[in-house]
Amino acid sequence: MIIFADCQDIRKMAVIKEIDCPKCGAKNGIEVFERDSQTIGDSVCDQCEFTIPEGVVLEVYLDGLYEKDKKV
Numbered sequence: 001m002i003i004f005a006d007c008q009d010i011r012k013m014a015v016i017k018e019i020d021c022p023k024c025g026a027k028n029g030i031e032v033f034e035r036d037s038q039t040i041g042d043s044v045c046d047q048c049e050f051t052i053p054e055g056v057v058l059e060v061y062l063d064g065l066y067e068k069d070k071k072v
């Protein structure tokens, strides 16, 4: 369950990260908002519209993507 506190509170604790898109490789193509090590909202690539969903741990999610690549 997610309980939203005061908006300013969320902003204070949020971290913004720019990452390379795992799909099209765009440099800093995706701006990810992170709080408590979990993503906030959908993060969409500017170029290919690849989307990282809300509520995932970024590193784990990206690791999962690369794992899939290896199997194929």
Ligand SMILES: [Zn+2]
Pocket: 021, 022, 023, 024, 025, 026, 029, 045, 046, 047, 048, 049, 050
């Ligand atoms: Zn992309």
